[in-house]
Amino acid sequence: MSAPVTTHTEASAVLSINNIYLLIGFVVMFLVVKTLQDQGHPKKWTTALFWFLFGSVFLFGDLSIKMFGPSITYQWVGFSVLAIALLAGLGKVSMGSYDMPTDAELEISSNRIGNRLFVPAVMIPIVTVVCTLLLNNINIANIYLFDQRHVTLAALTLACTLALLVGWKITSGSPLLALSESRRLVDSIGWAAILPQMLAMLGGVFIVAQTGTAIQDLVTLFISPDNRFMLVVLYCVGMALFTMIMGNAFAAFPVMTAGIAVPFLIQGHGASPAPLVAIGMYSGYCGTLMTPMAANFNIVPAALLDLKDKYQVIKVQIPTALTLLAINILLMYGVIFND
Amino acid sequence: MNELNLLPLIGIAVVVLGFALRFNPLLVVSIAGLVTGWAVDLDFLTLIGTFGEKFMNARQLASFLLILPVIALCERYGLQQRAKSWIASIKSATTARILSLYFVVRECSAALGLLSLAGHPQTVRPLLAPMALGAATNLHGPLPKHIKDMISAHAAACDNIAVFFGEDIFIAFGAVLLMDAFLKENGIEGIEPLHIGLWAIPTAIAALIVHLFRLARLEAKISQQMQEHTNNQTHTLSEKLS
Numbered sequence: 001m002s003a004p005v006t007t008h009t010e011a012s013a014v015l016s017i018n019n020i021y022l023l024i025g026f027v028v029m030f031l032v033v034k035t036l037q038d039q040g041h042p043k044k045w046t047t048a049l050f051w052f053l054f055g056s057v058f059l060f061g062d063l064s065i066k067m068f069g070p071s072i073t074y075q076w077v078g079f080s081v082l083a084i085a086l087l088a089g090l091g092k093v094s095m096g097s098y099d100m101p102t103d104a105e106l107e108i109s110s111n112r113i114g115n116r117l118f119v120p121a122v123m124i125p126i127v128t129v130v131c132t133l134l135l136n137n138i139n140i141a142n143i144y145l146f147d148q149r150h151v152t153l154a155a156l157t158l159a160c161t162l163a164l165l166v167g168w169k170i171t172s173g174s175p176l177l178a179l180s181e182s183r184r185l186v187d188s189i190g191w192a193a194i195l196p197q198m199l200a201m202l203g204g205v206f207i208v209a210q211t212g213t214a215i216q217d218l219v220t221l222f223i224s225p226d227n228r229f230m231l232v233v234l235y236c237v238g239m240a241l242f243t244m245i246m247g248n249a250f251a252a253f254p255v256m257t258a259g260i261a262v263p264f265l266i267q268g269h270g271a272s273p274a275p276l277v278a279i280g281m282y283s284g285y286c287g288t289l290m291t292p293m294a295a296n297f298n299i300v301p302a303a304l305l306d307l308k309d310k311y312q313v314i315k316v317q318i319p320t321a322l323t324l325l326a327i328n329i330l331l332m333y334g335v336i337f338n339d
Numbered sequence: 340m341n342e343l344n345l346l347p348l349i350g351i352a353v354v355v356l357g358f359a360l361r362f363n364p365l366l367v368v369s370i371a372g373l374v375t376g377w378a379v380d381l382d383f384l385t386l387i388g389t390f391g392e393k394f395m396n397a398r399q400l401a402s403f404l405l406i407l408p409v410i411a412l413c414e415r416y417g418l419q420q421r422a423k424s425w426i427a428s429i430k431s432a433t434t435a436r437i438l439s440l441y442f443v444v445r446e447c448s449a450a451l452g453l454l455s456l457a458g459h460p461q462t463v464r465p466l467l468a469p470m471a472l473g474a475a476t477n478l479h480g481p482l483p484k485h486i487k488d489m490i491s492a493h494a495a496a497c498d499n500i501a502v503f504f505g506e507d508i509f510i511a512f513g514a515v516l517l518m519d520a521f522l523k524e525n526g527i528e529g530i531e532p533l534h535i536g537l538w539a540i541p542t543a544i545a546a547l548i549v550h551l552f553r554l555a556r557l558e559a560k561i562s563q564q565m566q567e568h569t570n571n572q573t574h575t576l577s578e579k580l581s
Contacts (some may be wrong), residue, residue, distance in 0.1 A: 253514075
């Protein structure tokens with residue numbers, strides 16, 4: 001379901017979203033080549049295949065739509081997605097080998113460069129925000145610098161490029177080295193890097209299957225759709241509880257938002273979407289703080305710190321989590337309604 | 340009354356079950372999608388096509404990949420070491436103050452997208468927990484296990500809470516892009532990731548205030564528990580002697 005696009009927003013842009021996808025595609029394919037060259041990689045072929053399938057969607061997706069039409073393209077992308085999930089599910093995606101400098105060498109270069117090391121990283125958000133605010137309408141002969149429907153992302157791309165150049169100046173490490181080094185980070189994130197996109201996809205399937213409607217029917221059994229405050233409570237508490245069950249706010253978000261927030265609050269009461277989703281996601285995070293299902297955050301540290309009670313981190317977090325959940329409910333109720 | 344059709348909800352059950360049984364989330368999510376499509380009688384190829392279409396429409400979620408080369412380059416030249424020596428240079432006496440300062444720095448840097456600067460293995464275990472424990476030991480002498488555990492747990496909690504409520508301000512973080520993609524997919528136009536990031540700020544500030552308030556009371560709690568502990572010990576000691 002693509003939204004109707006008016007003619008003037010279709011004006012071409014240097015940093016159009018399609019060009020950004022191509023750039024991401026090239027970055028991922030570069031990592032694929034680096035993975036194939038990694039002789040010490042235990043799962044070289046399958047890891048490379050995993051990222052190749054992912055990169056293809058970016059590099060060839062739009063081209064394929066132009067050449068073969070959307071329906072064939074969506075089908076091969078769909079099968080790629082299944083293959084990606086299968087490779088990850090069978091544990092065929094892993095870290096490789098990387099030649100990082102020794103701790104002593106890192107220490108020396110960290111002392112040599114000093115706090116300037118923070119500059120490129122801190123630049124990214126600052127440049128992004130400044131460009132979004134100042135440069136968003138810049139155009140020459142009706143060719144915009146930034147994609148008008150994705151201004152923030154275009155600004156982010158520009159910021160990353162500038163940060164790479166500044167990083168080159170500060171560290172003397174070239175952008176090419178930076179790309180090679182990023183394989184270490186991408187591999188350590190691994191399949192989790194694709195999870196948000198998969199969840200967005202599942203949300204899309206839920207829309208087609210009208211899962212939201214089923215949740216709406218369930219909700220109306222318990223709560224009057226006119227009661228704004230109870231709807232806000234239901235959405236926030238629902239996000240927290242659902243996150244506790246799944247251990248992941250990202251997974252809870254599409255379900256609860258499509259089921260409660262969009263139909264009842266946005267469409268029903270004209271709630272403002274940006275604060276609604278931002279605070280809704282944070283309500284989910286309150287749930288993350290209270291569940292052993294989020295093992296990375298709550299159980300692993302207990303083991304790392306040698307705590308006798310493995311739930312102690314959760315116990316310490318519960319008072320803050322519950323207070324913030326209450327604050328979120330009041331805040332959301334206070335800011336999302338315009339009338 | 341229209342009939343309540345719960346079949347489309349089957350996918351949610353699959354997700355819950357799959358996550359609970361600790362299957363790989365990518366696999367769980369795909370199977371949940373397949374099962375949902377099957378439950379509402381969607382033709383298989385149409386369903387696969389829907390998978391592909393929705394996956395392609397959510398590609399902006401991957402734009403965080405563009406940030407990683409910058410971070411990786413800085414790390415290659417000692418960014419984490421820099422952050423560590425910075426934390427280690429904090430010279431404040433009390434447990435609460437060390438944890439509070441860490442909390443503020445961690446939340447602010449997460450808001451700038453610097454998520455991998457610190458973490459449980461990188462900073463909490465080697466630096467923050469020992470420093471917090473050290474400060475308490477300086478003040479109270481040797482600590483019993485349960486008080487040590489409480490302080491360590493607070494160190495871990497500081498890291499979690501600070502990161503969680505700081506990161507959503509950063510517009511290229513997965514959560515913000517996920518929300519953005521979700522709104523666009525549902526036909527709600529005109530919202531930029533920047534708006535969502537801005538609306539994350541009030542809760543981020545609330546988290547800061549609430550948790551710093553709790554940390555401020557931690558010092559008194561440690562003293563009180565130490566007192567109880569010493570009382571118990573002298574009690575059992577005098578019982579043994581008599």
